[in-house]
Amino acid sequence: PALQENILLKVCSKILDEVTTTDELIPSGETASYRSNPLGLAEFTLARRDPAYVGKAKAVDALEIARGKGENVEMLEPAIAEVFRVIRTIPGQEETQVAQTEIGSTIYANRPGDGSAREQAASCQRVIGALANITQDYATRRYRSNVINWGMIPFHLQGEPNAFDVDDYIYVPGIGTVLRENKLGDISAYVIKNGKAERISLYIKELTAEEREIILAGSLINFNRDRLA
Numbered sequence: 001p002a003l004q005e006n007i008l009l010k011v012c013s014k015i016l017d018e019v020t021t022t023d024e025l026i027p028s029g030e031t032a033s034y035r036s037n038p039l040g041l042a043e044f045t046l047a048r049r050d051p052a053y054v055g056k057a058k059a060v061d062a063l064e065i066a067r068g069k070g071e072n073v074e075m076l077e078p079a080i081a082e083v084f085r086v087i088r089t090i091p092g093q094e095e096t097q098v099a100q101t102e103i104g105s106t107i108y109a110n111r112p113g114d115g116s117a118r119e120q121a122a123s124c125q126r127v128i129g130a131l132a133n134i135t136q137d138y139a140t141r142r143y144r145s146n147v148i149n150w151g152m153i154p155f156h157l158q159g160e161p162n163a164f165d166v167d168d169y170i171y172v173p174g175i176g177t178v179l180r181e182n183k184l185g186d187i188s189a190y191v192i193k194n195g196k197a198e199r200i201s202l203y204i205k206e207l208t209a210e211e212r213e214i215i216l217a218g219s220l221i222n223f224n225r226d227r228l229a
Contacts, residue, residue: 001068002218006175007104008104010103011164011168012057012060014107020049022114026041026045026118026121057130060104060129086195087197104130121146131152132155156203164200173190180212185203186201188202
């Protein structure tokens with residue numbers, strides 16, 4: 001789907017190695033027979049680094065699918081109700097509604113994407129509900145480009161990743177406006193944890209106008225479809 005104005009990210013993996021390779025993001029070899037089956041291939045995402053990741057990401061994706069159908073996800077998942085209660089304590093977010101807040105997964109990795117340029121390293125995250133990566137930097141421009149083309153936001157984190165852990169939620173208000181207005185330098189986000197909202201600062205390195213439109217559209221596929229419609 002197209003990107004919503006606000007996003008709520010659940011941290012489904014946190015990798016503190018200096019570099020994470022594309023082969024660690026999606027292994028080669030045993031996955032070759034799944035290359036024409038994106039959902040089947042996605043079952044191997046981070047299999048060598050974090051076997052719990054896929055299950056966590058798919059659970060978040062199921063919530064987003066329910067939200068997209070208009071179901072009351074605050075009733076379906078009590079933890080989400082508590083997260084939105086905390087979000088509404090943030091100044092300026094008192095009226096935040098689930099309907100305007102896309103829910104997806106994210107990973108934190110210091111420098112992901114080293115090695116080959118396989119786009120599956122990004123697509124496998126996306127097809128099971130990833131909305132963003134949070135990093136110190138991207139190991140290769142090609143991997144970052146693939147992240148963008150699959151509609152994920154290539155966030156960078158200001159400072160060290162001490163404020164959040166796996167299973168924490170990060171709320172990013174107004175990300176749609178940030179992209180449309182190209183105000184990428186200091187993006188307020190909030191870690192929702194222990195009944196409180198702690199501000200962290202994210203940023204996005206320079207994006208072309210077309211790259212911003214691709215992310216807003218939800219993917220390069222959507223962008224091209226909309227342009228040709």
